[in-house]
Amino acid sequence: MSAKIDLIHEQGLVVVHRFVQLMRTSRTYAVGNQTFSRHLAELLAGLEPLLADGGDMTLAVRAGDVYLNGSRLPLRQKSLRFLEAMADELGMRRIHGLVFRPGVTIPELEAFMRVFVPSEQFKGAELAASCVEQGLDHVAVLLDLEGIALDVEPAPVAPAEAPPALDENAPFGPALIAYEQALSGAERLFATGALEQGVEMRWVQRLVQPLADTIGTPEPATLALVDIGHEDSGGTHAVHVTITALAIGHALGLARRELSDVGAAALLHDAGQPEIVRVLGSQMDHWSAADWKDAQQHTLLGVRRLAVATPLGPTALRAMRVALEHHVEDPQRASLLAQIVSCADAFVSVLAHRAMPGSTLTPYEALGRVLAGYGERWHPAVRIALVRGIGLYPPGQVVRLDDGTLTRTVAPTADPERPLVEAIADAHGTLLTSAQRWLGPVPAERSIVAALPLEQWPAAQQDERAA
Amino acid sequence: MSMPPTGRRTRSGLSPAALDAADWLEQLERLVHLARRHGPYASHVRNGRERATVDGVHLVHDHGPIVLTVLPLEIRLAHESVMRAEGDEAGHPTRGPIERQLPAVLHQQGLRQLSLLDDLTRDEMLTLVQILLDVSTAHDPGDDLVTLLWRAGLAHVRVRSAASAPLQDAEPGHSPSAPVRVQAADLVDDRPFDQVLSGDSFSRHQEPPPPSSDITSRTTFPAVFGDPFAIDGAPTGPAPATSAPTAGEPAPADTHFDDWLIPSEDATAGALWQQLVFDEDRHAADFQERWKVETSPTHATQVRAFVDEVRAADPSEDMRDAVLTSLVSWVANAVQHCEWSEARQALDAVRTLDPDGSRTEAPLAQSLAGLDRDVVAERLDAATQEEQARFFALAVAIGRPILDLLIHVLAQAGRARLRAAATTALAYTCGDQPDALRPYLNDSRWHVVRNVVFALGQIGGPAVMPMLVSASRHLDTRVRRAVVQALGQVPAPQRTPLLVQQLDSSDVPLLQHALQLMTREPDARAASALIDRISAPDFESLSPERKLALLQTLADVADDQAVPALEQLLHRGGWFARRSPERTAAARTLARIGSPLAMAALQNGLAARADAVRLACADALDQPRTAP
Numbered sequence A: 001m002s003a004k005i006d007l008i009h010e011q012g013l014v015v016v017h018r019f020v021q022l023m024r025t026s027r028t029y030a031v032g033n034q035t036f037s038r039h040l041a042e043l044l045a046g047l048e049p050l051l052a053d054g055g056d057m058t059l060a061v062r063a064g065d066v067y068l069n070g071s072r073l074p075l076r077q078k079s080l081r082f083l084e085a086m087a088d089e090l091g092m093r094r095i096h097g098l099v100f101r102p103g104v105t106i107p108e109l110e111a112f113m114r115v116f117v118p119s120e121q122f123k124g125a126e127l128a129a130s131c132v133e134q135g136l137d138h139v140a141v142l143l144d145l146e147g148i149a150l151d152v153e154p155a156p157v158a159p160a161e162a163p164p165a166l167d168e169n170a171p172f173g174p175a176l177i178a179y180e181q182a183l184s185g186a187e188r189l190f191a192t193g194a195l196e197q198g199v200e201m202r203w204v205q206r207l208v209q210p211l212a213d214t215i216g217t218p219e220p221a222t223l224a225l226v227d228i229g230h231e232d233s234g235g236t237h238a239v240h241v242t243i244t245a246l247a248i249g250h251a252l253g254l255a256r257r258e259l260s261d262v263g264a265a266a267l268l269h270d271a272g273q274p275e276i277v278r279v280l281g282s283q284m285d286h287w288s289a290a291d292w293k294d295a296q297q298h299t300l301l302g303v304r305r306l307a308v309a310t311p312l313g314p315t316a317l318r319a320m321r322v323a324l325e326h327h328v329e330d331p332q333r334a335s336l337l338a339q340i341v342s343c344a345d346a347f348v349s350v351l352a353h354r355a356m357p358g359s360t361l362t363p364y365e366a367l368g369r370v371l372a373g374y375g376e377r378w379h380p381a382v383r384i385a386l387v388r389g390i391g392l393y394p395p396g397q398v399v400r401l402d403d404g405t406l407t408r409t410v411a412p413t414a415d416p417e418r419p420l421v422e423a424i425a426d427a428h429g430t431l432l433t434s435a436q437r438w439l440g441p442v443p444a445e446r447s448i449v450a451a452l453p454l455e456q457w458p459a460a461q462q463d464e465r466a467a
Numbered sequence B: 001m002s003m004p005p006t007g008r009r010t011r012s013g014l015s016p017a018a019l020d021a022a023d024w025l026e027q028l029e030r031l032v033h034l035a036r037r038h039g040p041y042a043s044h045v046r047n048g049r050e051r052a053t054v055d056g057v058h059l060v061h062d063h064g065p066i067v068l069t070v071l072p073l074e075i076r077l078a079h080e081s082v083m084r085a086e087g088d089e090a091g092h093p094t095r096g097p098i099e100r101q102l103p104a105v106l107h108q109q110g111l112r113q114l115s116l117l118d119d120l121t122r123d124e125m126l127t128l129v130q131i132l133l134d135v136s137t138a139h140d141p142g143d144d145l146v147t148l149l150w151r152a153g154l155a156h157v158r159v160r161s162a163a164s165a166p167l168q169d170a171e172p173g174h175s176p177s178a179p180v181r182v183q184a185a186d187l188v189d190d191r192p193f194d195q196v197l198s199g200d201s202f203s204r205h206q207e208p209p210p211p212s213s214d215i216t217s218r219t220t221f222p223a224v225f226g227d228p229f230a231i232d233g234a235p236t237g238p239a240p241a242t243s244a245p246t247a248g249e250p251a252p253a254d255t256h257f258d259d260w261l262i263p264s265e266d267a268t269a270g271a272l273w274q275q276l277v278f279d280e281d282r283h284a285a286d287f288q289e290r291w292k293v294e295t296s297p298t299h300a301t302q303v304r305a306f307v308d309e310v311r312a313a314d315p316s317e318d319m320r321d322a323v324l325t326s327l328v329s330w331v332a333n334a335v336q337h338c339e340w341s342e343a344r345q346a347l348d349a350v351r352t353l354d355p356d357g358s359r360t361e362a363p364l365a366q367s368l369a370g371l372d373r374d375v376v377a378e379r380l381d382a383a384t385q386e387e388q389a390r391f392f393a394l395a396v397a398i399g400r401p402i403l404d405l406l407i408h409v410l411a412q413a414g415r416a417r418l419r420a421a422a423t424t425a426l427a428y429t430c431g432d433q434p435d436a437l438r439p440y441l442n443d444s445r446w447h448v449v450r451n452v453v454f455a456l457g458q459i460g461g462p463a464v465m466p467m468l469v470s471a472s473r474h475l476d477t478r479v480r481r482a483v484v485q486a487l488g489q490v491p492a493p494q495r496t497p498l499l500v501q502q503l504d505s506s507d508v509p510l511l512q513h514a515l516q517l518m519t520r521e522p523d524a525r526a527a528s529a530l531i532d533r534i535s536a537p538d539f540e541s542l543s544p545e546r547k548l549a550l551l552q553t554l555a556d557v558a559d560d561q562a563v564p565a566l567e568q569l570l571h572r573g574g575w576f577a578r579r580s581p582e583r584t585a586a587a588r589t590l591a592r593i594g595s596p597l598a599m600a601a602l603q604n605g606l607a608a609r610a611d612a613v614r615l616a617c618a619d620a621l622d623q624p625r626t627a628p
Helices: A003-028 A034-051 A077-092 A106-116 A124-133 A173-191 A201-214 A221-227 A234-251 A256-267 A273-280 A289-295 A298-309 A314-325 A336-353 A363-377 A380-390 A459-466 B016-038 B043-063 B102-108 B122-136 B145-152 B269-278 B280-295 B299-313 B317-336 B340-353 B361-369 B373-382 B385-398 B400-412 B416-429 B434-442 B446-459 B462-471 B477-489 B492-502 B508-518 B524-535 B537-541 B544-557 B560-571 B581-593 B596-606 B611-622
Strands: A057-062 A065-068 A097-100 A139-142 A398-401 A406-411 A420-425 A439-441 A448-451 B066-071 B074-077 B080-084 B111-116 B157-161 B193-195
Touching (some): A003 A057, A003 A077, A003 B434, A034 A057, A034 A106, A065 A077, A106 A124, A106 A139, A124 A139, A173 A201, A173 A234, A173 A256, A201 A234, A201 A256, A201 A314, A221 A380, A234 A380, A256 A336, A256 B145, A273 A289, A273 A298, A298 A314, A298 B299, A298 B317, A314 A336, A314 B299, A336 A380, A336 B280, A363 A380, A380 B269, B016 B043, B016 B066, B016 B074, B016 B102, B016 B122, B043 B066, B043 B122, B066 B102, B074 B102, B269 B280, B299 B317, B317 B340, B317 B373, B340 B385, B373 B385, B373 B400, B385 B400, B385 B416, B400 B446, B416 B446, B434 B446, B434 B462, B446 B462, B462 B492, B477 B492, B492 B508, B492 B524, B508 B544, B524 B537, B524 B544, B524 B560, B544 B560, B544 B581, B560 B581, B560 B596, B560 B611, B581 B611, B596 B611
Antiparallel strands (some): A057 A065, A057 A097, A097 A139, A398 A406, A398 A448, A406 A420, A420 A439, B066 B074, B074 B080, B111 B157, B157 B193
């Protein structure tokens, strides 16, 4: 369904809300009363966007459903009462709908409400006749649905550039689908201000759960860590941290409920960053030492943002705690949950440096740097779980087998020292063709003898880095 | 698509599997209704749950796998419709509101398809049914059906859910200028996706995961990430799947900054790993122990601790307001779930930061206004006295923001005890500001207005008088009677004018009540009004009950001022006067007044020519000088 149809539906729900609210107001205040008039103005304000294109706006009711211009308004928890109330109000007056036309004014709406409100007086044909007698040109009632097309399916709107559909039966299909959906969802969460408008944690968890499903399987979403870039957006970074945190959590043996919370907290851990960027500017190279000190406040800002954005429940509380604590250095002060996300965040961030032009850092070296430089912040079990979760040779690392074959790591397995690999070059360093390659766990008879530094990687990758 | 006739579902043509599925779904729906009313763990709900579990297992064993497709108003088994939202010809729901019928409940929870696979166990079915009951009783923003099913990790249950969140959903009564708290914006596109619910195995394709050697048959690293080592035309460079930035919004990368430096420490991961893994078991045990300690406190305890930490780290007003917003949502959520103790804890947390409630009154009112009030009302109606008392204590503590909900409970209450408790709670809640009840006097339901009047009576005092005056004009006699009762708590000087107005009421009980109140404290206006009524030309046309009631009251409030009117009444009819209750009452009233003037009137009466007059006076004089 196109975004435009969604917006029309949303506005239609607003109109229904305001109409029902107006009817409730009429029980207390007479038509013409100041309070009533204020609600009437709000109703008109709600109608105007729907009349803007010059066409009539029809609200029709059939079998309890409310249709806006032939398209059924969606049923939602908070709207259902109002949709039902709308249907009741019309049913009480033995009509099937209302029609509003461009150019409708407040006086006309008021005149309409004077005959509409007293339901015991005007019903059905009498109501319709009263509207005519009042000279109402821009408001009318529907006595039946003849000629009104309902269940109109909106024409599908083809996206300008539809991404190629991922095949769930392809290698790593489910993981990639989950990854793509998580990226898309995270981008909308952070880039469109959805947090400011409020979000329920169940929807955040909906993004995380499919990723969690792949962790610990032969085709986990951890392979997406090869996709980490230096200029990743906040949403993309959040998804990478989520995947890593889920891998750590799985390695720690956390239950599904806890994994889900880990993932949600990881997704939201940097909720406070956009505000910092907004204030200090996006040119981080120009930030002063004082700016960087201020930037540390993003943890508290994250708490503040999440506190307002989502209803408080156990998952939301955990997310806020992680937002607050994920840079705490003392492992006795930071919660274990925050340490999991902190560890994941550190690894993803350091790994992202690898993608900077001129960087010679490999995934294996990044892991070493993180464990050596930040390891004391985290419980030893968390550090162990990081290695078990992403492998001793993280995805993207080139390793040499004992027979000289060069392989690149694809994903971790149950043995962190024997990952899933793809052969890329022979013992002489000659790159293999796609037909010569194989992908699988390190064969039982083979072992990894070295994680290669960047200068020893096959020529194609090195040249790219040098550029 | 036309709806079937009211109350009957057409089942002809359904396959045996569809019939059984339809029966099972109907059973589930009834169970959900029961759970809404009594809570998901009430004893008779548990009994129903057992039956639904057994029937569900039989359904799967007899006809499995069962794949149910969920639409907003319908549930289908393959192409057969096994449950539809029902309405009458005008579209009014017949199995309760549409949003409470099972298709809508499941659809709103995000469910689009539910697959029950062969070998589904009884425990799995029991878990499924219990989860359904848990989520159906009240909306939870954190844990919905899909989430709970995912957490349960049921090996033989598959779910296809809506990936997208509901679009913006304005708060009821939202006005453009009011702050809006809306539901989730779109998070992802609307394509449904399968969610694997099994906890242990990756069972997406219904076959066991391929053994490791099979993976070697797939020689391709996923091309979506590019291939920097390709030498034969394969794409190079990464192809991230991120969305393009929305027009007008800052570029996505601009919202994120790198907050971790590359450490200078350089140690090989392998060496560090060997050090770590040496003591892995001990570390794991220590982690589990700490994790247990960290996660064992109750939610309320954890919230309190967190709030303290946050306030210590940031005591600013902005943070306080943000935390209060969060705590208010907690209150509302607990109320929605009828968890009164938790709601009280949440409220206490609010009051710690906002002792006088001034900062949170409006947000609380807004949050509570958005609740499904029917759920709360139904639950209270079936609750024990103790649970009801907890709710009302909470309501009094919350105060004005919960008024709408209290009124709703009052309006929906089917039991007198609950109505009485709600009325008392209203009185306590509005004791300091009775004017808060004014809007509810315009409610279209007489019993609501009547109970609000009761509450005003319980509050008492002069402040309630204007509202009682307004209510005294209500069309329903029962409301007007309640007004008179309520006047008992208003000081006599303020209430007398309104009581006087009631003297013209044709409703005898109301009149008697009003007259009773008049006698409590002598008031010249009351006596004067009574005398006027007795002296009025139309007094004779009043019903005997009304005449007697007025006369009897006059005895308690009147003085010599009443004697002329009483004497006139005594002698009414002249020569042809007959015995009548009014004449007797008039004589007795004179005797009760007992003043020289009154006694003189009686003595005159003894000498009257009409027998009826003489007898009435004789009776009165023989009577003791007490109330007639």
